[in-house]
Structures are given as C-alpha cells and as structure tokens.
Amino acid sequence: MTLQAIKYNKGKLEILDQLLLPTQSVYRDILSVEDGWKAINSMQVRGAPAIAIVGALSLAVEMYPKIYEDKQELEKDVEEKLNRLVKARPTAVNMKIATHQITSLAKELAYNDLINLEEMKAKILGSIEEMLEKDVSDNKSIGLIGADAIIKQKNCNNGSARILTHCNTGSLATAGYGTALGVIRALHESNHLEHVYCTETRPYMQGARLTAYELVHDRLPSTLVCDSAVAALLQHEQITAVVVGADRVAANGDTANKIGTYQIAVVAKHHGVPFYVASPLSSVDLSIPSGEHIPIEERSDKEITHVLDKRIAAPGISCWNPAFDITPASLITGIITEHGMLDPLELEEKVSKFKCLQKEIEITKI
Numbered sequence: 001m002t003l004q005a006i007k008y009n010k011g012k013l014e015i016l017d018q019l020l021l022p023t024q025s026v027y028r029d030i031l032s033v034e035d036g037w038k039a040i041n042s043m044q045v046r047g048a049p050a051i052a053i054v055g056a057l058s059l060a061v062e063m064y065p066k067i068y069e070d071k072q073e074l075e076k077d078v079e080e081k082l083n084r085l086v087k088a089r090p091t092a093v094n095m096k097i098a099t100h101q102i103t104s105l106a107k108e109l110a111y112n113d114l115i116n117l118e119e120m121k122a123k124i125l126g127s128i129e130e131m132l133e134k135d136v137s138d139n140k141s142i143g144l145i146g147a148d149a150i151i152k153q154k155n156c157n158n159g160s161a162r163i164l165t166h167c168n169t170g171s172l173a174t175a176g177y178g179t180a181l182g183v184i185r186a187l188h189e190s191n192h193l194e195h196v197y198c199t200e201t202r203p204y205m206q207g208a209r210l211t212a213y214e215l216v217h218d219r220l221p222s223t224l225v226c227d228s229a230v231a232a233l234l235q236h237e238q239i240t241a242v243v244v245g246a247d248r249v250a251a252n253g254d255t256a257n258k259i260g261t262y263q264i265a266v267v268a269k270h271h272g273v274p275f276y277v278a279s280p281l282s283s284v285d286l287s288i289p290s291g292e293h294i295p296i297e298e299r300s301d302k303e304i305t306h307v308l309d310k311r312i313a314a315p316g317i318s319c320w321n322p323a324f325d326i327t328p329a330s331l332i333t334g335i336i337t338e339h340g341m342l343d344p345l346e347l348e349e350k351v352s353k354f355k356c357l358q359k360e361i362e363i364t365k366i
C-alpha cells in the first residue's frame with residue numbers, strides 16, 4: 001500500500017499528522033481554511049508541494065457548502081482566504097504560485113458574462129482538485145527524467161546507482177510518489193538503484209523520521225546517516241549522485257531547500273559528484289531574480305536545544321535556526337522538472353515558455 005499524506009474526496013479533506021510519525025499514523029480532518037493554515041504552520045503537513053495542495057483543498061472544503069450572493073463575493077472570498085494561507089510558511093513558494101493561479105482564474109471568471117455563479121464555483125473547485133492528480137503525474141515524470149540522466153552518467157557502475165538525499169521529498173511532502181524521492185523510486189522500479197543514503201536532517205529530523213519511514217515502508221535498500229557524515233560518505237562510499245528537492249528555485253537557478261543542502265552541494269562539488277535538484281515548475285519562482293531575495297524561515301530555538309521535550313543544550317546558549325539555505329546555481333548540475341532536465345542557466349527562458357503554454361491551456365478550458 002502506498003503512503004498517502006493527503007486524502008481528499010469532494011469537499012472532505014484529511015491529512016496524515018506528520019508530527020506523530022513515525023510512531024503513530026493518525027489522520028486529522030481539515031474542515032476549514034483556518035484548520036489548513038494551522039496544519040501547515042504547525043507542520044502537521046509539510047513539504048513545499050503538499051503545503052500548497054492542502055492549503056488550496058482547505059479552501060475547497062469551505063467552498064463546497066457555502067452559498068455565495070454573487071460572483072464578486074466568491075472572487076473576494078477566494079482571494080482573501082488564499083492570501084492568508086500564503087503566510088503560513090514563508091520559504092516554500094508553491095502556495096504563492098497556487099494562489100496566483102487560482103485568483104487569476106477567479107478574476108477571469110468573475111468578469112466573464114458567459115459564466116454564471118454556479119459555473120464559476122464549479123470551475124474554481126475543479127482547478128483546485130486537479131492539483132492533486134497533476135502533482136503525482138508531474139512527480140512521476142520528474143522520476144523518469146532524473147533516473148534516466150543518472151543511469152547515463154559515466155560514474156554509474158553498470159547502471160547501478162548509489163544516491164544520497166536530504167530532508168523528505170517523498171509521498172509525505174507531495175501528493176504522492178515524491179520529487180527527489182520520486183527519482184529514487186524510479187531508479188528502484190527499473191532495477192537501477194543499488195542503495196540510497198538519507199541524512200537525518202537536523203534539527204527537525206525529516207530524514208530520520210519521514211524519509212527513513214518511507215524507504216523502509218517501500219523496502220528500498222537504504223541507510224540513514226548523520227548530517228555530519230556526508231563528507232565522509234562521499235569520500236568513501238562511491239556515491240553516484242546527490243538528489244534533493246526544492247522549496248523555491250529563483251530565476252537564476254539558485255535554490256532554497258532544507259538547511260544543510262548547501263553544505264552537501266559544496267562537498268559534492270569537491271568530490272566531483274553530480275548534484276541534482278528535483279523541482280516541479282510549481283516550485284520555480286521567476287519573480288525572484290536570485291537566491292538572496294528568497295525569504296528564509298527561522299524557527300524556534302527549541303528545535304535545537306531539546307530532544308523530545310527534554311533540554312539537551314547548555315542553558316543560556318543562544319541559537320540560530322534557519323530552516324532553509326540557498327544553494328547557488330553554480331553548484332547545481334541540473335534541475336529536474338516535469339518538462340525535462342534543465343541547466344540552471346537556461347531555467348528562466350525555458351520555464352517562462354512552459355508557464356505561458358500552461359496559461360494558454362488553462363484559458364482554453366474556461
């Protein structure tokens with residue numbers, strides 16, 4: 001059985017509470033946008049694509065039973081609620097991009113005299129509900145494209161890859177299958193995965209708690225390592241490639257991802273190991289020219305000073321706890337998108353073409 005972080009059916013939404021994993025699997029009902037905001041902000045649901053999907057679906061849950069006076073009221077409601085959701089976590093861009101897509105659609109429908117209120121509501125709900133399926137199919141494309149590139153690398157021993165990944169990018173961080181973990185799954189499905197190493201991902205431990213859980217659940221040959229073991233691993237264990245996810249990719253290819261990603265990229269460069277970012281277009285933010293403009297979420301000191309509510313750090317020490325860092329494009333071998341492997345240098349041009357095309361397709365659907 002595949003892991004399902006998000007369960008949705010026509011106005012009913014449940015999420016797997018990731019604060020309780022890996023010891024308990026408990027699903028929570030999301031009954032409103034406020035519930036969605038809280039689940040994202042408290043990290044019951046996390047991972048850039050999953051944040052956007054749960055946020056948008058929490059709006060769908062509210063919209064289903066609601067009776068709107070007119071199209072303008074519906075448009076205003078959609079815009080206000082989505083803008084609130086964008087603020088739940090600042091670094092991942094997917095909620096902001098989803099908000100832009102859905103509010104633009106709502107605006108177009110509101111001014112289209114051929115569409116009535118009921119049709120407008122149905123079309124907005126349809127576009128939100130499509131996100132679930134699209135995310136899984138995009139991840140499957142990312143998986144195939146990434147796996148194919150890795151198998152063709154000169155250092156891929158008889159087509160057998162040894163991969164290092166960081167944080168959690170799997171079924172729990174997306175609608176299913178995963179981004180970087182999707183590449184690893186695709187390698188495994190085609191019998192090209194010799195081994196995968198995942199980092200603990202201090203201080204929140206997404207690697208130890210979530211990625212390790214997914215790898216064991218899916219029976220992939222895998223090993224957990226401390227974040228501080230990465231340099232030694234690349235020195236001794238013949239790693240074929242590093243594959244990580246993204247919370248936001250800037251127009252020049254600089255990539256925000258879980259704290260610790262940047263130092264892995266530096267070490268990979270030192271050892272000549274290809275370093276890939278697996279990112280759907282929904283994580284690419286062309287409005288941001290480079291990584292230095294990406295807002296980085298800072299989280300509570302307690303994530304560093306405590307383990308399971310017990311203080312382990314010396315009392316009185318001050319802490320700095322950024323949740324993400326920026327990997328410069330110069331350290332990235334390729335960005336694996338659902339439309340192909342992109343060189344960070346060609347990202348802006350290619351992605352704007354794909355996004356224009358997507359927009360045209362959406363307009364023809366109205």
Ligand SMILES: CSC[C@@H](O)[C@@H](O)C(=O)COP(=O)(O)O
Binds near residue numbers: 049168169206
């Ligand atoms: C596929 S999401 C990108 C990930 O690599 C990652 O940084 C992530 O899972 C997000 O972090 P989180 O703080 O757990 O929400």
